[in-house]
Amino acid sequence: MNTVTIIGSFSGEGECARAVRAVRTARIDDFHTFSPFPSHKIAAAIELPKSPSRWVALVGGIAGILTGLAVTIGTTYEWRLNAGGKPLVSWPPFIVITFELMILLGGISGFLAFLFMSGVPAFESASGYNSHFGEDRFGLVVRCTKEDADGVESMLKTAGAEEVVRGV
Amino acid sequence: MAAAPKEVIQPDFRAIDRGVLRAMEPAGRAYWIWVASCFTLVAIAAGFWLRQIYEGLGVTGLRQPVNWAVYITNFVFWVGIAHSGTLISAILFLFRTRWRTAVYRAAETMTIFAVATAGLFPLIHLGRVWFFYWLLPYPNERSLQPDFRSPLVWDAFAVSTYLTVSSLFWTMGLIPDVANAREAATGWRKKFYTIVAMGWQGTDRQWRHFSMVYLLMAGLATPLVISVHSVVSWDFAMAQLPGWHSTIFAPYFVAGAIFSGVAMVITLLVPMRKLLKLEELLTPWHFDNLAKVILLTSLIVSYSYATETFMTWYAGDPIEQMTFQMRYFGPWGWMFWMMVLCNCLIPLLLFSPRIRVNLRALWVISIFVNIGMWLERFVIIAGSLKVNTIPSQWGPYVPSITEIMITVGSFAWFLGLFSLFAKFMPIVSMTEMKEGIVWLRAALKRGYSTGA
Numbered sequence: 001m002n003t004v005t006i007i008g009s010f011s012g013e014g015e016c017a018r019a020v021r022a023v024r025t026a027r028i029d030d031f032h033t034f035s036p037f038p039s040h041k042i043a044a045a046i047e048l049p050k051s052p053s054r055w056v057a058l059v060g061g062i063a064g065i066l067t068g069l070a071v072t073i074g075t076t077y078e079w080r081l082n083a084g085g086k087p088l089v090s091w092p093p094f095i096v097i098t099f100e101l102m103i104l105l106g107g108i109s110g111f112l113a114f115l116f117m118s119g120v121p122a123f124e125s126a127s128g129y130n131s132h133f134g135e136d137r138f139g140l141v142v143r144c145t146k147e148d149a150d151g152v153e154s155m156l157k158t159a160g161a162e163e164v165v166r167g168v
Numbered sequence: 169m170a171a172a173p174k175e176v177i178q179p180d181f182r183a184i185d186r187g188v189l190r191a192m193e194p195a196g197r198a199y200w201i202w203v204a205s206c207f208t209l210v211a212i213a214a215g216f217w218l219r220q221i222y223e224g225l226g227v228t229g230l231r232q233p234v235n236w237a238v239y240i241t242n243f244v245f246w247v248g249i250a251h252s253g254t255l256i257s258a259i260l261f262l263f264r265t266r267w268r269t270a271v272y273r274a275a276e277t278m279t280i281f282a283v284a285t286a287g288l289f290p291l292i293h294l295g296r297v298w299f300f301y302w303l304l305p306y307p308n309e310r311s312l313q314p315d316f317r318s319p320l321v322w323d324a325f326a327v328s329t330y331l332t333v334s335s336l337f338w339t340m341g342l343i344p345d346v347a348n349a350r351e352a353a354t355g356w357r358k359k360f361y362t363i364v365a366m367g368w369q370g371t372d373r374q375w376r377h378f379s380m381v382y383l384l385m386a387g388l389a390t391p392l393v394i395s396v397h398s399v400v401s402w403d404f405a406m407a408q409l410p411g412w413h414s415t416i417f418a419p420y421f422v423a424g425a426i427f428s429g430v431a432m433v434i435t436l437l438v439p440m441r442k443l444l445k446l447e448e449l450l451t452p453w454h455f456d457n458l459a460k461v462i463l464l465t466s467l468i469v470s471y472s473y474a475t476e477t478f479m480t481w482y483a484g485d486p487i488e489q490m491t492f493q494m495r496y497f498g499p500w501g502w503m504f505w506m507m508v509l510c511n512c513l514i515p516l517l518l519f520s521p522r523i524r525v526n527l528r529a530l531w532v533i534s535i536f537v538n539i540g541m542w543l544e545r546f547v548i549i550a551g552s553l554k555v556n557t558i559p560s561q562w563g564p565y566v567p568s569i570t571e572i573m574i575t576v577g578s579f580a581w582f583l584g585l586f587s588l589f590a591k592f593m594p595i596v597s598m599t600e601m602k603e604g605i606v607w608l609r610a611a612l613k614r615g616y617s618t619g620a
Contacts, residue, residue, distance in 0.1 A: 013606070036181060037344075037603040038375040046372055051380035057388075071305050075313035083317065093317040096399060100325040103392045107333040107385060114340065114381035115366075118374040122367030129369050131351035134344070136181030136602075 004149050005167035007128040008140045008156035015160030016138035017045035022155040023142055030143040032126060034133035042138070053113035060109025061102045068098030128167060137162075176453050176608065183448065184601045188345075188594050189352050191444035195591050206584030213577020216570045217292055225295045227570045234565035237550040239293040240403075242575055244545045245428070246286030246582070247327065247400050248421070251393055252429025252461075253279025254334060257341070258389035261382075267457045269604035270449050273345075273597045274440065274590070275433045276338050281585045282432075283331045285578050290323075292574060319402040326399040333392055337385045340378070343368045345594040397425045404548065410491040411552025416479070420472035427465035427511070428541035430458055434534035438527050440590060449596050452525035459524040462537065466515035469544075473512065487557050494555040495547060503543050503551070510540025 010016040016033060020042060023031055033042050072094035080088060115121070128141030140161075142152050149166065156164045179187070220227050230237060253275040260268040291297050303324040307313050314321045347368040350361035368374065401421035404412035434455065441450045480492045495504050514536045523529045550565055589595070 033372045034370050035372070035375065036348075036370060037599045037606075038379045042372060043376065043379075048372065048376050051377045053377050053381050054384060057381070057384050061388075071313075072316040075305070075307070075316070078307075079310075079312050081312075083315075090317065093322070096322040096395070097316050097325055099395060100322075100329045100392075103333060103388050103395075104329040107329075107336055107388050110381045110384045110388070111336040111340065114377050118377040120343070120366045120368060120374065122369070124367075126369050126371050134348045134351055134370055135185055 002145055003143055004146055005127055006142045006144065006149060006152050006156065007130070007165050007167060008142075008159075008161035009130070009132065009163040010138040010140070010159075010161055011136075012160070013039040013041045013138055016140055017041040019140050019156050019159035019161060020045040022159055023140070023152065026148070026151065026155065028142060028144050028148065028152065032128075032141055034126075034129060034139035034141070036134055036136060036138070039138070051117065053110060053117055056113035057106050057110035061106030063109075064102035064105030065098055067105065068101035069094065071101075072097050176451055176605075179448055179601075179605070181602050181605075184596075184598050184605075185348060185352070187446060187449050188596045188598050188601075189349060191446060191590070191595060192349060192592065199587070199591065203584055203587050206580040206587065209580035210577050210584065213574045213580070216573045216577070220292075220570050220574075221297060227568060229566045229568045229571060231563060231565065233556045233561050233563050234550050234553045236293075236553060237565055238546070238567045238571040238575055239289050241542065241545045241549050242578055243286050243289035243293070244400055244421075244549070245542050246282045246289070246578070247330075247397060248425035248428045248541065248545075249432045250279040250282035250286065250330070250334070250429065251397055251422070251425035252433055253277070253282070254389050254393040255426050255429070255461075256433070257337065258386040258393065261386045262390060266604045266608055267454050269600040270451075270454050270596055271433065271437060271458065272600065273341065274437055274595050275429075276334070276341070277586060277589050277593075277595070278429075278433060278436060279334050280331070280338055281582050281589075282429075283327065283334065284585070285582045287327055287331060288578070288581075319399065319406045322399045323403055326396045330392060330396045333385070333389055337382075337389055340382055340385065341597060341600070342593065344370060344378070344599045345597055348598050349594055394422055397422045404552075409552055410485070410488040410557065411495065411548065411555075414476065414479070416472060416475055420469070420476070423465050423468040423472065424541060424544065427462060427469050428537060430461045430465065431534040431537035431541070434458055434462070434530055435538060436586060438531040438534075440595070441527075444590065444595065446596060449601065452527070455527060455530055456521070456524045459518045459530055462515055462534070463518040466511060466518075466537075470512040473508070491552060491555050495551050498551075498555065500547065500551055500554070503547050507540050507543040507547060510536040511544060514540075 008016075008019055010019065013035065016035070017039070020031070020033065024045070024047075033046070035042060073089050073091075076089055082088070083090075126141075127143075128139060130137070130139060133139040140156065142156075144152050153164050153166070228239075253272075256268050256275040257272045257279070260272070290303075291300050294300060302308075303314060303321055305313060305316075316322075343365060346361050347365035347370070350358060350365045353361050398418035398421065401417035405414055405417035407413060437450060437455075437458075441447060477492065480488050495501070514533055517523050517529070517533060523533075554565055555562055
């Protein structure tokens with residue numbers, strides 16, 4: 001392959017975000033970052049769209065509502081028991097079951113969406129990972145052509161990288 | 169709220185990791201003696217439970233009319249303890265409250281183990297525990313489902329949902345921290361943390377989905393926590409019994425739950441801070457804020473007691489008035505006044521800023537609150553049953569050794585599980601501490617108050 005990996009290590013999220021912006025301005029899109037916490041500055045620099053996991057949670061929540069109504073109303077019709085002369089489908093108490101199932105299925109589906117979309121469990125290490133990136137350093141890993149490599153290195157250094165190393 | 173003092177934003181990221189990971193270093197002999205003692209008590213309590221299953225509920229002090237007493241009191245007490253964990257981890261997260269970062273993991277862990285303890289009590293209280301599945305939406309041989317109008321069925325749904333969603337929320341927050349622990353660990357611990365961290369590396373893709381789902385989970389957990397204790401209160405309020413049948417119960421129980429839960433957080437955190445050497449991360453500022461939550465909820469609880477009394481007088485129902493007269497001045501009146509002392513009067517000391525940051529005083533106050541809140545549930549549950557509508561129905565109740573030992577065992581179970589977690593998993597969230605400190609420093613630079 002005619003490509004190389006360049007790994008920049010930064011002491012702050014601001015420097016890392018600056019480097020991301022520089023790399024994107026140079027129209028290089030094959031990169032990823034590492035950070036010890038979810039950095040809004042880096043996310044804004046990458047211009048990440050909102051995670052679609054929220055739609056999965058919404059669908060889960062709606063499924064919970066429908067399940068709650070189906071279970072409570074359906075079983076009432078299954079066995080028509082007159083309790084105290086009240087209407088057969090006396091729905092106000094069913095709201096509790098419906099509400100709890102909405103939260104339950106919404107939460108479970110959101111969690112599963114998180115695992116699936118973020119690639120967890122991951123059995124392979126993302127390229128350029130270094131244990132310091134979970135501790136106190138922010139990492140930017142750029143994959144580019146050999147011709148662009150010098151330019152990318154200088155971009156990362158200009159943005160404030162403490163260390164820039166070249167991989168394969 | 170008071171601004172964050174300088175020492176809160178002092179530790180750099182490495183100091184945070186060092187502090188949390190040091191707490192996870194192999195434990196000494198005293199720790200293992202403590203954990204072994206806890207689980208020995210659990211084993212003894214399990215023996216009493218086995219005897220109760222074999223002999224029947226006759227080995228307890230439960231008799232007509234007092235059919236619900238210590239076991240159900242324990243259930244409500246432990247569900248209540250759980251609530252402050254979700255308040256701190258989810259509700260204060262949505263409000264972007266920065267002081268929560270240092271204490272939320274411990275509080276949330278407390279939630280999980282408290283719900284796991286609470287969930288045992290409805291089972292222990294069943295005479296024939298093997299029929300517990302009758303509460304689940306599972307039809308019997310005549311295809312008759314449980315009655316979904318019954319608050320007991322609501323409770324089964326609410327508590328199991330609460331345990332599931334809280335566990336998922338807790339697990340999510342743990343993943344990045346365990347990944348950090350994985351990098352520093354050696355031997356079997358490294359293998360263990362590698363499995364639990366599930367290959368987390370903190371890439372932008374992972375954080376993107378993490379942030380969204382974490383926010384959603386907090387959004388789901390917030391109404392959930394309010395609903396769970398409301399449902400627990402309806403176990404009583406839906407019944408026609410004087411002393412139980414009251415519309416004020418849901419907010420009153422939720423405030424009481426947060427009150428007792430925050431007290432339990434302080435009861436656990438004060439010794440843990442010292443034993444695990446977390447002084448740098450858990451500062452008096454954090455305790456000051458927790459104490460303010462106790463003070464606020466204490467005032468709400470006191471107001472609820474007063475409203476309940478006023479409504480009983482104002483409604484003019486003689487049977488209800490007799491129930492309350494017996495509650496205040498009957499043979500168990502001392503419990504009521506002890507409860508007032510612990511829940512309404514002693515917490516007033518927290519108006520003093522000096523007491524709020526005096527950890528010893530705060531610890532003692534938190535224990536009084538725990539005692540007071542246990543008594544509150546006992547007074548409401550057993551006290552109202554004891555004095556029924558017709559004096560000829562009144563009956564005595566004395567807890568038996570079985571109930572006492574199972575209660576002691578439940579505290580040992582909770583403390584043993586919490587102690588194991590505190591030593592083997594990150595008890596302070598490194599990820600959120602780092603995020604919080606970056607925010608506080610930036611806010612200070614802009615000249616804003618950092619109290620939020």
